Amino acid sequence: MNTQDTSLTIKSPGFWMVALGGLLMAVNAVRAFNDPSAFATYLGLPLAAPGDAALIHIYALRALFIALLVGGLLVTKQRRALALLSACAVVMPVGDALLTSAAGAPTGTVLRHTAIAIYLLVTAFALWPRGAKVDAA
Secondary structure, three states, X not given: OOOOOOOOOXXXXXXXXXXXXXXXXXXXXXXXXXXXXXXXXXXOOOXXXXXXXXXXXXXXXXXXXXXXXXXXXXXXXXXXHHHHHHHHOOHHHHHHHHHHHHOOOOHHHHHHHHHHHHHHHHHHHHHOOOOOOOOOO
16 A cells, blocks of 8 residues: 555645746736837737737737646646656747747747756656556546
8 A cells, every 4th residue: 555645735845836937928928019019029929010910919828828727737636647748848949949940039038948948857757756656538
């Protein structure tokens, strides 16, 4: 019988790591809605024309969705789902790093995207319950 506690609590580092990520996505959503042009530049892909702001609004909606999803999974203590979400989300900052690098973004911007990918991997590792009995579906 496995007695290891695999619940997600406010005391666990994984809780705070994923909560910070969700909060930052919510902040990004607000920033992207409020000033699409400045946010596009922050991402490392400045808008070619002011009319392209709708693309940043689309990004903002998706960032808001991710923030709400993370919040809902945190409230319901879905540890494995949050671990899987964090691991799968790595594709976004890796893609961002590649796209911004190809677009000639500053090195700091590319490194920021890379650091986010690493943070997501560490978060996924911190959240994944080790030694836990896997539930049969």
